[in-house]
Amino acid sequence: MIKKFLFLTATVAFLASCSNESKTNSTSTNEIATNQQETVDSTANTASGVIEFENASYDFGQVKEGEIVEHIFKFKNTGEAPVILAQVSASCGCTTPDYTREPVLPGKEGEIKVSFDSKGQVGNQQKIVTIISNAENRVTTVQIKGIVEG
Secondary structure, eight states, X not given: OHHHHHHHHHHHHHHHHHHHHHHHHHHHHHHHHHHHHHHHHHHHTSOOOOEEESOSEEEXXXXXXXXXXXXXEEEEEOSSSOBOEEEEEESSTXXXXXXXXXXXXXXXXXXXXXXXXXXXXXXXXXXXXXXXESSSSOEEEEEEEEEEEO
């Protein structure tokens, strides 16, 4: 009899604690959602930069294996606030980007220099460089493509 009473008491306590936890998490989730919406609303009212590339794609044609192809992608900040490039990364270790490190002011230009080492890369090639910034278009890409002959 005592075992049944203890079991029943433990079950009721467990269910009560689960119910309280659910209410607490629900409130926390609602508060988080409200805070995130307020952040989005306040961010929407501030000016931002915009990255616009002259050309977001470069076709280097045909090259012999082992040649290094370089191209500079120029972009303009057409927004109303400085653009800062936070990260510029390539889809492959054979492709190396270098980029403007200082903030690009509204109306000014920046650049991303891409070097592609064709050693061991025979055939059709398409390498993507991903740009992450504080601009309105936070993630953008450029590509370099062509054919490497063996």
